[in-house]
Amino acid sequence: MLNNPQNRVDCIFVFAPSGENINSRFFYHIGSSYIISLLRINGYIAEQFIFGKTINLKSCVKKILTRNPRVVGFTVYNSNFITSVLIAEEIKKVSPGTIITCGGPTSTNYSEFILEKYPFIDICFRNESEETFLQFFTLLSGTGFDLGKVGLEQIKGISYRCENKICFNPDSNIFVNNSRITDYLDKYPSPYLNDVIPGADAYEVGLLTARGCNQNCVYCNCAVLSKRRFTTHSVDRVISELDYISGFNAGNQSLNFFDDAFSLIPQRAKSICKAIIENKIKIPLGCITRCDTADEELLDLMNEAGFVSVGFSLESANPGTLRIIGKVYKPEDNPSDKLEKEIRFIERLELISSYAKKIGIKNVFASIMIGLPNETYRDAKRTIDTIDKNVNIDFYTHNLLHIFKGTPLYNNFQKYGYKIEFIDDNPIFSKTIYPDKVTQKVKPLTKSTLFLTKKENDKKTLRILSLLPDPDKTKGWFKNIILLSDKIEKDFVSWLRIILSLNGTIIQIYSDKDALVNHLIDNNDSYFKYFSPSLNIRNYYFKRKNKCLQLISSQSSFKNDDDNDDLKICDFNFFNSNLGNPDFDFLKVLCRESDSADANSAYNYFYNLKGKGDLFDYLINNKPLPSFINLCRWTKTFSNCKKKETLIINDKSELRFCWYGNIVGTVGQSYNELIHNYESSQKRILDKRKCNICDAKDYCNKCITPFPLTDEEYCTRQKLCDLGDLAEMIMSFDEIKQYV
Numbered sequence: 001m002l003n004n005p006q007n008r009v010d011c012i013f014v015f016a017p018s019g020e021n022i023n024s025r026f027f028y029h030i031g032s033s034y035i036i037s038l039l040r041i042n043g044y045i046a047e048q049f050i051f052g053k054t055i056n057l058k059s060c061v062k063k064i065l066t067r068n069p070r071v072v073g074f075t076v077y078n079s080n081f082i083t084s085v086l087i088a089e090e091i092k093k094v095s096p097g098t099i100i101t102c103g104g105p106t107s108t109n110y111s112e113f114i115l116e117k118y119p120f121i122d123i124c125f126r127n128e129s130e131e132t133f134l135q136f137f138t139l140l141s142g143t144g145f146d147l148g149k150v151g152l153e154q155i156k157g158i159s160y161r162c163e164n165k166i167c168f169n170p171d172s173n174i175f176v177n178n179s180r181i182t183d184y185l186d187k188y189p190s191p192y193l194n195d196v197i198p199g200a201d202a203y204e205v206g207l208l209t210a211r212g213c214n215q216n217c218v219y220c221n222c223a224v225l226s227k228r229r230f231t232t233h234s235v236d237r238v239i240s241e242l243d244y245i246s247g248f249n250a251g252n253q254s255l256n257f258f259d260d261a262f263s264l265i266p267q268r269a270k271s272i273c274k275a276i277i278e279n280k281i282k283i284p285l286g287c288i289t290r291c292d293t294a295d296e297e298l299l300d301l302m303n304e305a306g307f308v309s310v311g312f313s314l315e316s317a318n319p320g321t322l323r324i325i326g327k328v329y330k331p332e333d334n335p336s337d338k339l340e341k342e343i344r345f346i347e348r349l350e351l352i353s354s355y356a357k358k359i360g361i362k363n364v365f366a367s368i369m370i371g372l373p374n375e376t377y378r379d380a381k382r383t384i385d386t387i388d389k390n391v392n393i394d395f396y397t398h399n400l401l402h403i404f405k406g407t408p409l410y411n412n413f414q415k416y417g418y419k420i421e422f423i424d425d426n427p428i429f430s431k432t433i434y435p436d437k438v439t440q441k442v443k444p445l446t447k448s449t450l451f452l453t454k455k456e457n458d459k460k461t462l463r464i465l466s467l468l469p470d471p472d473k474t475k476g477w478f479k480n481i482i483l484l485s486d487k488i489e490k491d492f493v494s495w496l497r498i499i500l501s502l503n504g505t506i507i508q509i510y511s512d513k514d515a516l517v518n519h520l521i522d523n524n525d526s527y528f529k530y531f532s533p534s535l536n537i538r539n540y541y542f543k544r545k546n547k548c549l550q551l552i553s554s555q556s557s558f559k560n561d562d563d564n565d566d567l568k569i570c571d572f573n574f575f576n577s578n579l580g581n582p583d584f585d586f587l588k589v590l591c592r593e594s595d596s597a598d599a600n601s602a603y604n605y606f607y608n609l610k611g612k613g614d615l616f617d618y619l620i621n622n623k624p625l626p627s628f629i630n631l632c633r634w635t636k637t638f639s640n641c642k643k644k645e646t647l648i649i650n651d652k653s654e655l656r657f658c659w660y661g662n663i664v665g666t667v668g669q670s671y672n673e674l675i676h677n678y679e680s681s682q683k684r685i686l687d688k689r690k691c692n693i694c695d696a697k698d699y700c701n702k703c704i705t706p707f708p709l710t711d712e713e714y715c716t717r718q719k720l721c722d723l724g725d726l727a728e729m730i731m732s733f734d735e736i737k738q739y740v
Contacts, residue, residue: 008068016083017503019535024503033191054501056477092120111159183234199248206258213260216326218408254284262287273301309363317386318379357392371401398444424529466627469643480646493530510541589626633703634723660707
């Protein structure tokens, strides 16, 4: 181990959360974990930045720098690029001597642009970087970690600044140059067997048995990044990792193989399955592969080895399209034969998915892509119909073509009629513009993951709109923003970087459908252009119908009109009148009291509910209740004004902690200012009420805005009965009822 008198970390790797999901925590990344493992066995102190709760930009940087790292390395994809850049820039401001590096697909494709645009990033690593990073660290430590003294020109596979220009060293070509070495990946120590990733976390991080892809798909950057090389671990290495991970399986968690295609070499996949069976390793497994490299023997072995989930990439059910994209055979605009291979490939999906289901593999899924070169509506519909008719496909991913830099398609996309537009002249923020409207015309099936995502987003949106706080406490920032406005401005996005957690949830509710249609694209572009700390944005608009205010998602554009699929906001009397209606689903309803009479009806309902004995048993065995906006007033601590997780912003930039609450400030003010304003207002009201000498002071929430009840009505009812336990159970049940 190197001498480390300052007790500092040599390198800390950061995998920032992505705007593509709702996860706001910092977690392990399998790629950087390989580098960490190699650095550690060579005597360096390296670790992954792990933080399991929400955190804002300033606090995140402070946490990273408490480890006093010499180098901070970012794993960068297009989806988490903004968050990574924001953190890197702030680190450089606070600690100018810290060396900032980045690697990953975006660093590989855009290293020159990144170094020109973002001066706080020192080095970009391209392609596979285990050995490259170790060489860099060896040279760096030899200079006492003085980057200016390192001969960076010696290191292949990096880009950096030199003499006021960007130097682009030759590619390392490590996998290409060592392609004759069997199981070359075994050279790199296991992140699991070397205690870089805890075994219990493997079920979320996943496992690699191989890297790269040797296929010819013109749209895919996996083969490009690996230079069409398929590099493997030995079967023994895979088994040793699986054996270790199996000791941490709590319950029925499944472990995914994140190879680009598990059965790219069918015989190797069979050998892995046989070894799993022989070693009696019991782990539910999942993978993605190709239907033309899987046969019945392999599926039988996979089933016996514990695979519960298998996905097959189809992309298109049109043989001509498959030939153009090179999915089965080398790409040709004008196919030279009768497309027999492509026809067999399409037929193979039906056969292999049927057999997988027949032998008992639980989840069989597929992936398709709409908007492929020269694809007509009829071609795309044929793909959709093929998936629809295949009863063995449990679900599928409905992808839209995105043209990535470096892919064969990127080099000649114009001839197919595509255009590529950049947001704010930033090539990383690119949009693929299709030659026609096929992507809009072809509607996804209900078994698309788009519907599953929408359902999950709506469920979490309802929870946020009901202002139900999570157990994860925050201090100094907000986890959620509810924005009731049609437009956003630069100053607003800049302010979010201070006030909102990284990858926190932004729910923007437009005044109507026209407002959403007219402003959605410009608003989303602004989030990118001005570097929002979160791209986890959900867009809705209001529509009044049947005594309810419907909240319709922008994602609804891909589904058929179905009122039952939209969120609804109603008053208590509407809920009460539909309580006996078996066709009304309250799981998608937010109930708010409209006036004093409505609020009194609600109170009487909860008062009577309190006398029903075993409330949990009642809630389990009866129709699920809606989410209640006003219910928190009867609890002791279950309120947003206590936890301060969610901030409501109207179209005048006024801020509230409660739908009926007083204004606590305006956009631009700091978190501490808003808290001070609220607490000052709260103190004045509580003193006026004389809450400190009230009989209900020990269990009352002391709600300062109990609208539509008056203060007097609220206080009278609190003294009459303590509804706290009942209210908190109903609010807690909001999460449980989604699964019961």
